[in-house]
Amino acid sequence: MEQETLREPMLEVEHLSKHFKMSGKSILKAVDDVSLTIYKGETLGLVGESGCGKTTFGRTVIQLYRPTSGSIRFDGRELGTLKRKELVSFKKDAQIIFQDPYASLDPRMTIAEIIAEGMKVHFKLGPAETERKIASLLEKVGLGADYANRYAHELSGGQRQRVGIARALAVKPRFIVCDEPISALDVSIQAQVINLLIYLQREFGLTYLFISHDLSMVQYISDRIGVMYLGSLMELTDNQTLYSRPLHPYTQALLSAIPVADPDLSQAQNRIKLEGEIPSPIHQPKGCKFAPRCRFASEKCQAERPVLRELEPGHFVACHFAEQIQTEEA
Amino acid sequence: MEELSQEQFRIIGIEDNGTEHSARKKVGYWQDAWRRLRANKIAMAALVLLILLLLMTIIGPHLTGYSYEEMDKASKNLPPSAAHWFGTDELGRDLFTRVWQGGRVSMIIGLFSAAVSTLIGVLYGSISAFFGGIVDNIMMRIVEILISIPYLIIVILISVITDSKDLGTMILALTLTGWCGTARLIRGQILQLREQEYVLAAEALGVSPFKVILKHLIPNTLGLIIVGVTFDIPGYIFSETFLSYIGLGIQAPATSWGALASAAQANFRFYPYQLFLPSLMIALTMLSFTLLGDGLRDALDPRMRH
Numbered sequence: 139m140e141q142e143t144l145r146e147p148m149l150e151v152e153h154l155s156k157h158f159k160m161s162g163k164s165i166l167k168a169v170d171d172v173s174l175t176i177y178k179g180e181t182l183g184l185v186g187e188s189g190c191g192k193t194t195f196g197r198t199v200i201q202l203y204r205p206t207s208g209s210i211r212f213d214g215r216e217l218g219t220l221k222r223k224e225l226v227s228f229k230k231d232a233q234i235i236f237q238d239p240y241a242s243l244d245p246r247m248t249i250a251e252i253i254a255e256g257m258k259v260h261f262k263l264g265p266a267e268t269e270r271k272i273a274s275l276l277e278k279v280g281l282g283a284d285y286a287n288r289y290a291h292e293l294s295g296g297q298r299q300r301v302g303i304a305r306a307l308a309v310k311p312r313f314i315v316c317d318e319p320i321s322a323l324d325v326s327i328q329a330q331v332i333n334l335l336i337y338l339q340r341e342f343g344l345t346y347l348f349i350s351h352d353l354s355m356v357q358y359i360s361d362r363i364g365v366m367y368l369g370s371l372m373e374l375t376d377n378q379t380l381y382s383r384p385l386h387p388y389t390q391a392l393l394s395a396i397p398v399a400d401p402d403l404s405q406a407q408n409r410i411k412l413e414g415e416i417p418s419p420i421h422q423p424k425g426c427k428f429a430p431r432c433r434f435a436s437e438k439c440q441a442e443r444p445v446l447r448e449l450e451p452g453h454f455v456a457c458h459f460a461e462q463i464q465t466e467e468a
Numbered sequence: 469m470e471e472l473s474q475e476q477f478r479i480i481g482i483e484d485n486g487t488e489h490s491a492r493k494k495v496g497y498w499q500d501a502w503r504r505l506r507a508n509k510i511a512m513a514a515l516v517l518l519i520l521l522l523l524m525t526i527i528g529p530h531l532t533g534y535s536y537e538e539m540d541k542a543s544k545n546l547p548p549s550a551a552h553w554f555g556t557d558e559l560g561r562d563l564f565t566r567v568w569q570g571g572r573v574s575m576i577i578g579l580f581s582a583a584v585s586t587l588i589g590v591l592y593g594s595i596s597a598f599f600g601g602i603v604d605n606i607m608m609r610i611v612e613i614l615i616s617i618p619y620l621i622i623v624i625l626i627s628v629i630t631d632s633k634d635l636g637t638m639i640l641a642l643t644l645t646g647w648c649g650t651a652r653l654i655r656g657q658i659l660q661l662r663e664q665e666y667v668l669a670a671e672a673l674g675v676s677p678f679k680v681i682l683k684h685l686i687p688n689t690l691g692l693i694i695v696g697v698t699f700d701i702p703g704y705i706f707s708e709t710f711l712s713y714i715g716l717g718i719q720a721p722a723t724s725w726g727a728l729a730s731a732a733q734a735n736f737r738f739y740p741y742q743l744f745l746p747s748l749m750i751a752l753t754m755l756s757f758t759l760l761g762d763g764l765r766d767a768l769d770p771r772m773r774h
Binding site: 197200202225226227229230233234236237238241242243244245246255256259260289291302305309 | 497668673674684
């Protein structure tokens, strides 16, 4: 990366955990000791299977959930110690776009009311000014001011997602968590929404945490990518390195599962089939979380949990044998 | 294929023929709901009937010139006639006057109790569900304790403590535990709505909890609330009937539909109209409330807009 030296951290997450108490005494470790940094102006992609804690991570980062332990710093300020007022002003800076455009808009509000909601909290605007702002936001997300007085159920999925984006933009945030913003949409609409997100990022200088299970979409939009498995970060590196030289066995398996459109290439593709099921996040393996399904697992993997370490500059892996695997593959 | 050159193209501009603009006029929420309600014939019929009944409980007692407590030994148990439109009771009192006088009491009890218990129930239930955890636990245990007390005991206790059996005492006695059912109902619904992404979105925007409850959670339980109210009103009218019947309710010479019906019950084989008329009014009131409630629920839901 050429602007390596210019990178300024926006969000620093250290040893973040979010546990949920389940019925009885069991504890669900949705996010388990995750550390990463998101730099200003970049898009960090977060991939993983469903139930791996991506969404919980995203929601905890913007303080929708209270973290169980760990620290989150935004612009160098520790979020856990913020007072109520400061927290509200943090919420102006950090927004979220939700996965399901059918559940994320209040069915009893018009589009204008939905978009105005955040503006009312953070800015003191007159009705005329508010209306003008709403119209310009709707234009920005490609909907047009005509939509202001409609209800959500009158719009299609893609249009609703655009409203969701406008709602987040209305408070002029600098950081947006995109929580699988396209997975509920038609394939033809997905590209439109992704391109809109990229356009808005350039226009407003936004920083994204882009959560998805769609590896090709993440590749398209992200600068760096993190791979999550069972609440832990397995690998984190820049976009190109991850796809060309994945070091974690889980990442390798994930990447080999991307469908290839060309049938000849598809035949030649060497698919790594994962055996078994993901362990339950309530009863997690003692050692490496991926060990029960890993081709390279040894006794050490069963006993000791690997920590995320920087194997090469900017390339983090949580695997005991990343070096050996790398040389073997080569 | 023939090569296309620049010269073959020219800019003709964009024709604005107005078809792109399908903007809808800004219509207020209540204006829109009223428009939808008006289109519903059954609900409108119920509304007209209800207004008529309410109007009669206000002006009815003054139409005949008889007082509801005036007895006339010469005209006991008369059938309906030109002089007494609904006949008279066993003390010679004019039934038309008494039915509307009683209706006044029944309506006030039904409307007031339902309003009070819905208000308390909705606030209590939504606070309990929204904050969850320990708050929810404590608030719901309180409700369970209140619900487990038989309401007859409460009514008796209250009439002993306050030493009165007037309207206010009745309403207090009926609503003291009456809101608990509503609170539970609303709590259940809001627990479900709480995890909806639009509620999370509002929280992410920094909207205060109180506003989230008021702007998102309660409006989205409105259908449930309205159905609850339309069941509550006849329910309270019935409860009052029962209390009057066992002597704990409205005391003579004041009356209510319930009291009228129970008084008429003794002689109902000989003078069926004495029972029939107040019962008819109870039935009509309940029917119109239920039908109107149905219509309101649909009218207040923007998803029903066509």
